Amino acid sequence: MGRCKYNYPKTFTAETTTNSDGYPEYRRRDDGQAAVVRKQTLDNRWVIPYNPFLLSLFDCHLNVEVCSTIQAVKYLYKYVYKGHDRISFNVIKGADPKPVDEIEQYQSGRWVSPCEAMWRLYGFELFETQPPVMVLPVHLQNMQTMRLHPDENLEAVVANEKRARTPLTEFFVENSKEGTEPLLYADFTKKYRWDKGQKRWFKRKTKLLVIGRVVFASPSEGERYFLRILLLHVRGPKSFKDLLTINGYTCATFQEAALKRHLIEEDNTVDLCLNEACEVQMPSALRHLFAIVLIFSQPKDPAELWTKYYCHLSEDFNRKFPNDPNKVSRLTASSVEISLEAMGKSLKAFNLEHLMESEDDEIRRTKDIVDALDAPIPQECADCRTMLNFERIKAFDTIISHVKENKPGAFFIDGPGGTGKTFLYNALYAEVRLMNKIVLPTATSGIAAANIPSGRTTHSRFKILLILMDL
Known part of the structure; x- marks a missing residue:
């Protein structure tokens, strides 16, 4: 008897094992039993994996097989989130001898069932989140996002105090009022609701659970990242300055405030990383690493770090221009600046812009000019x-x-x-x-x-x- 396209009959095996694809090779005993189906003798090697309970419950043909690889998980997620069924079609005459013009006759469409079409026409919600989640913005002082229409007058928008309100600024306003319970920014939505029209917080009259999710900020965003850390741990702040003030002392940055509140630890990881790299990396690679450290590790004092490792960062330029220390300094800073530009930053973001104050024509070439x-x-x-x-x-x-x-x-x-x-x-x-x-x-x-x-x-x-x- 020949084999079918599903590789039946299988082989007899004493125990269940898993093959290289992650699929099980089920136990198939050679017990000598067989049945004649359509004049063919079939034994255990021809039995498809099944579950008697599920067959009885659903009263239908149902195969059951375990699949344990990551491909199965990817398939399920892709299938669930693949979106609506779509078709591609073109309209041509039945006896048109001309070649098909794809630009003229191609048309992409989407097939939607009548039920879904009516649901969408009536504007019913297609999904819901329970309990509701409100995303709380995090922005530096006077750095909030404002939407403008092309026909609006910019001066009128700036003069309108209401347009500048955000959940964060009004969070500070509510905390400044007498008798306000000191809450974390993320917990504020449990007691207050945000009115989009008036752009204000109002106390809730009902016990409706709304989860506040403070928008994510990565360490590469600098002060905004440390501001988010403070908002997640400091209760009832009344202003940006209040977040910076600790025991009467006003910190210069949110990073310093987070350090003094012991919300982040000041360790020597960056120092160890650069110190080790100085022993094995070429100066060009070390300068690129220095740029990465500035962006993703946010050192407390970038200027001190620059001074400490400057001799290693500029080693190749020192050999090329041994009698021109000013040019060596500018070339080293320019090399780091190019690496920072590739990642969307500059030395100015780390208070190191003084390193690029004087430049000659060669150094002044920006990354775009060099690439071009x-x-x-x-x-x-x-x-x-x-x-x-x-x-x-x-x-x-x-x-x-x-x-x-x-x-x-x-x-x-x-x-x-x-x-x-x-x-x-x-x-x-x-x-x-x-x-x-x-x-x-x-x-x-x-x-x-x-x-x-x-x-x-x-x-x-x-x-x-x-x-x-x-x-």
Whole structure:
């Protein structure tokens, strides 16, 4: 008898084991029993794993098999959270001899059952959280997020005191009132409710349990992280200054306040890390490690740390410029600054901006300029120049003439999809880069930017803010 696609019959085995895929190989005794089904003799090797109780309970065919690998957990979560069923379709004529135009005829749609459609049309909630959870913001003084509409007057918004209110600022206001029970920020929602319209806290008249969750802040966020620690442990603070004041002494930073309240420990982990790295790491790697330590470990005194390890951080520059200590200092600081910029920070965030006060032309080159000048020129882009047709050459020569003559200009290349606009852009990129000039390829979408070497979106390149619209 041949084997089926599910690898039956199985083999006889004296005990249950687990194979390399995490599936069990169930015990199958060779007890000599067999049954004739459709003129075929079947024994224990043909029995599918089952549970008699479940078969009786559900009165249906039901296979039961244990699966114990991480793939099973991933499958279940992906299946539960995969979203609604979707289909992709296109509409064409029954006897259309033309080739399918994907751009014109493709359409993506979503299939929704009638029950779900009515539920959504009536605006019923699709899920609920019980008990309710309110996210409590954490922000530094006068650093709260405010939403503005494009047609609003900025001066009027700034003058409106109500627009600046947040649950945190009003938490301080309520604690300043007489008779207010000193509560932790996270516990405030148990006794008070937040009115979004009036932007105020009001005492609850009913015992409704609402959990307050203080928004997460990572150590790389610096003072905001230490402010969150204080709010989680200090009861009834009346202001930001009140959080900084301990036994009549006003701390300079929230980090210092957290240290004096013994909410964090001042240890020598950073010192040990850098000390060990000095023995085995090259100076360039050590400078990158120093930047990582500044961001993720938040040392209490970065300036002291810089002074202590400066000779190791600048060792290679000292050998290159032994008689110019000022240039060595600037190059070392610039190298650390480049590593910090790659992670979204700068020396100024750690009160080390004085290290970059005086710079020469070489040091003043920002990371974007360095990346633009060091960006490779793909050979396929360089080859595009020789494969331009007449219309592309005309546009190519017009634009390049402006570049060579240092004349400003703005050009708009128009044409249907597939006519070679990106091909022309790549040829222009290669030609300008071969002149050792800077090219900053920018597009409105990530898909378009990916088609040009070193391409980036406009929002990423020029740090354009995203406008949030309330629908």
